[in-house]
Amino acid sequence: MSVFPYLVAAWVLLMGLFGVVRSRHLVHTVVCVSVTQSSTYVLLLAVGYQKKATAPIFGQADPPGSPVVDPVVQAMALTDIVVSATVSALLLALVIQVAKRHGTVVPDELHALRG
Amino acid sequence: MDGSASALPPLIVTAPIAGACVLLLLGRIAPRRLIDALALVTALATAILAGWLLAATGSGAVVTWAGGWHPGPRFAVGIVLVADRMGAAMVLLIAVLATTALLFGWRYFDTVRAHYPALLLLFTAGMAGYALTGDLFDMFVFFELMSVAAYALTGLEIEEPEAVQGGLNFAVVNSLGAYLCLFGIGLLYARTGQLGLPQLSLALSQRGPDALVFIAFGLIATGWLVKAAAVPFHFWLADAHAVAPTTVCVLFSGAMAPLGVYGVARVYWAVFDTVLPAAGVHRMMLVLAVCTALLGTVMCVLQRHIKRLLAYSTIAHIGLFLLGLAALTPEGVAASAVYLAGHAAVKGALFLMAGILLSRYRSLDEVRLYGRARQHRVVGAAFVLGGLMLSGIPLSGTGFGKSLLEESAHSVPLTVLVIAVSALTGAAVLRVGLRVFFGVGRPPEPAAEADETTGAHETPDADTPPGRIPVTMLAAVFALLSAGVLSGLPGRFGREVAAAAAQFCDRIGYRDRALSGAVPVQSAPDLTWTLHGTILGLVSAGAAVVLALLGIHHRNMLGDNNSRPAAVIAVRHGLHRLHSGHIGDYAAWLVFGCAAVIGLLWVG
Numbered sequence: 252m253s254v255f256p257y258l259v260a261a262w263v264l265l266m267g268l269f270g271v272v273r274s275r276h277l278v279h280t281v282v283c284v285s286v287t288q289s290s291t292y293v294l295l296l297a298v299g300y301q302k303k304a305t306a307p308i309f310g311q312a313d314p315p316g317s318p319v320v321d322p323v324v325q326a327m328a329l330t331d332i333v334v335s336a337t338v339s340a341l342l343l344a345l346v347i348q349v350a351k352r353h354g355t356v357v358p359d360e361l362h363a364l365r366g
Numbered sequence: 367m368d369g370s371a372s373a374l375p376p377l378i379v380t381a382p383i384a385g386a387c388v389l390l391l392l393g394r395i396a397p398r399r400l401i402d403a404l405a406l407v408t409a410l411a412t413a414i415l416a417g418w419l420l421a422a423t424g425s426g427a428v429v430t431w432a433g434g435w436h437p438g439p440r441f442a443v444g445i446v447l448v449a450d451r452m453g454a455a456m457v458l459l460i461a462v463l464a465t466t467a468l469l470f471g472w473r474y475f476d477t478v479r480a481h482y483p484a485l486l487l488l489f490t491a492g493m494a495g496y497a498l499t500g501d502l503f504d505m506f507v508f509f510e511l512m513s514v515a516a517y518a519l520t521g522l523e524i525e526e527p528e529a530v531q532g533g534l535n536f537a538v539v540n541s542l543g544a545y546l547c548l549f550g551i552g553l554l555y556a557r558t559g560q561l562g563l564p565q566l567s568l569a570l571s572q573r574g575p576d577a578l579v580f581i582a583f584g585l586i587a588t589g590w591l592v593k594a595a596a597v598p599f600h601f602w603l604a605d606a607h608a609v610a611p612t613t614v615c616v617l618f619s620g621a622m623a624p625l626g627v628y629g630v631a632r633v634y635w636a637v638f639d640t641v642l643p644a645a646g647v648h649r650m651m652l653v654l655a656v657c658t659a660l661l662g663t664v665m666c667v668l669q670r671h672i673k674r675l676l677a678y679s680t681i682a683h684i685g686l687f688l689l690g691l692a693a694l695t696p697e698g699v700a701a702s703a704v705y706l707a708g709h710a711a712v713k714g715a716l717f718l719m720a721g722i723l724l725s726r727y728r729s730l731d732e733v734r735l736y737g738r739a740r741q742h743r744v745v746g747a748a749f750v751l752g753g754l755m756l757s758g759i760p761l762s763g764t765g766f767g768k769s770l771l772e773e774s775a776h777s778v779p780l781t782v783l784v785i786a787v788s789a790l791t792g793a794a795v796l797r798v799g800l801r802v803f804f805g806v807g808r809p810p811e812p813a814a815e816a817d818e819t820t821g822a823h824e825t826p827d828a829d830t831p832p833g834r835i836p837v838t839m840l841a842a843v844f845a846l847l848s849a850g851v852l853s854g855l856p857g858r859f860g861r862e863v864a865a866a867a868a869q870f871c872d873r874i875g876y877r878d879r880a881l882s883g884a885v886p887v888q889s890a891p892d893l894t895w896t897l898h899g900t901i902l903g904l905v906s907a908g909a910a911v912v913l914a915l916l917g918i919h920h921r922n923m924l925g926d927n928n929s930r931p932a933a934v935i936a937v938r939h940g941l942h943r944l945h946s947g948h949i950g951d952y953a954a955w956l957v958f959g960c961a962a963v964i965g966l967l968w969v970g
Contacts, residue, residue: 264546268542268957271953272957273950274949277534280538284542284545287542290545291548291549291552323555323561324552327503327552330507331548334510341514345530345533345534348521348524349527349531352527358948359948361947363532363819364535364608364947365819365946366818366819
């Protein structure tokens with residue numbers, strides 16, 4: 252397995268974090284949080300990948316014992332996606348509410364909580 | 367162990383979830399009292415189950431393999447719940463706090479439909495699962511379950527500008543922490559092909575530590591430390607506490623943030639203890655602990671918003687819990703555990719009393735509330751008592767934990783730090799209590815700084831009718847305070863915690879109990895009050911009283927800026943500016959903190 256997918260995962264993670272730090276719009280912030288999470292999908296699938304292996308479903312074409320990719324990381328990625336959907340939905344709902352109550356979605360202009 | 371006990375851990379996680387589903391179904395049709403009663407009964411049942419589980423762990427950890435999938439030679443799959451004494455005690459603490467919060471909310475919330483109790487139960491289930499699971503990925507999932515419920519609870523009052531901003535800050539910072547943690551879990555799985563804590567311990571101990579292990583532990587620890595609100599991951603905590611409903615703050619401060627510390631300790635002792643060099647872990651925890659304790663204390667003293675003040679005091683105490691862990695001994699863990707239990711009770715009671723103030727006077731500003739709560743003498747006395755207990759007065763749970771912590775640290779500078787943190791955070795609470803409930807000193811007239819949240823005009827969680835404070839509210843406050851006193855009495859509590867801590871730090875034992883059911887024998891440290899600890903407790907309580915009176919009469923802390931040296935003003939201004947409420951700033955500190963954690967582990 253090459254090291255390339257791991258580098259991609261680390262790059263996506265750092266870009267997502269950088270996006271949150273430099274964000275000028277709260278919706279952009281939420282998307283960057285999702286980007287950060289996407290890095291974990293890349294990482295998990297890269298961990299389970301094997302060359303010349305098929306999906307982990309055994310049948311007539313693939314009898315038990317034939318090479319398959321790791322199903323555990325796929326289950327983890329699926330769980331991760333469910334978590335991501337929940338968190339993104341909640342974050343976007345909060346952003347809508349921020350827009351209504353503060354009249355702005357620019358992080359620099361939110362001053363309700365300080366010190 | 368018998369079969370009935372092994373059904374307890376999954377039951378404790380599922381019972382609140384089932385209760386929450388029933389509440390949401392009935393929410394639109396059932397009357398409010400029925401909803402509240404159902405929620406209270408569910409929380410109480412969870413607490414009773416947790417007590418039963420704790421009793422069952424006396425003869426060894428209760429281990430449950432989900433669906434009977436026990437890893438064997440043919441396959442390595444299996445998800446495990448491991449309830450050792452410490453985990454079961456943590457769940458009991460969570461369930462008791464949830465019950466108290468719901469009891470207090472009985473006459474506190476007017477308008478909320480079933481969302482609030484249902485979310486609170488989901489939150490409880492997430493925390494209980496996190497404390498009980500023996501699987502790293504499940505820790506992440508339960509972490510997210512409790513986090514999502516917590517974000518929703520923080521932003522419960524969606525009409526409030528502060529509440530939505532606080533909820534958003536909390537959610538973004540904690541989610542980023544969780545993803546860093548998941549990244550670390552993925553790296554560990556890539557190396558070992560295991561997710562269970564006992565299996566991971568076995569797999570990792572077969573080869574030495576390398577870069578991947580350091581980075582994986584650093585990332586996982588970062589995730590849990592974000593929840594624990596260790597500096598520099600602490601920014602979300604004050605924002606979330608300032609805006610969340612008061613009853614929720616009880617769970618945030620008493621259980622959720624300490625669970626982060628628990629998570630770090632659990633992962634370290636169950637998995638990494640045999641692999642990572644102890645010096646690096648000790649250094650990382652010690653640096654974070656000292657920074658967290660110092661910054662939390664300074665920010666606590668500078669606050670005038672009562673809930674923010676209590677929140678920063680929680681951060682300071684999280685630093686002390688980390689200090690206990692940093693010793694990397696069963697004595698240190700036992701000290702942190704005792705302190706954690708005492709702190710949860712005292713801080714919970716203080717938050718509930720802040721809630722009473724909010725519901726009566728529509729303000730949480732120490733300055734505006736000066737002398738206005740004079741008629742509530744009983745609550746005032748309880749508030750002052752809470753402040754004294756926080757400062758570590760003997761015969762309280764916090765005082766007991768503090769004296770154990772001083773003994774486990776074996777170091778004069780650290781002992782001085784512990785006393786200073788206890789005395790100053792206690793003094794800040796005493797200052798508020800004496801001013802608000804007793805009108806001590808002159809009326810303060812400080813100008814609010816631009817970079818400060820004062821809490822002068824807050825919308826209460828409910829319009830409680832004027833007149834006497836409902837008996838359910840008082841009962842919740844006094845139940846927590848008496849728990850704080852009971853956990854400080856010498857006797858059985860200390861012995862039980864000592865045994866639990868010895869079991870907790872026994873890495874080989876955790877693995878064996880989970881995988882083969884063997885119960886190793888371990889010797890427990892002896893925990894009692896010592897003369898030394900009692901004297902130091904009296905010293906710090908006395909110092910807290912003196913500092914509080916100084917703070918009130920000497921016109922400083924909140925006073926005008928003209929009479930003070932420029933350096934003090936600059937530092938204070940800088941600290942307020944640092945806590946900017948800006949998501950980008952918080953995320954930048956998160957990245958810096960993660961790098962610092964890994965660096966401290968690795969260097970040297």
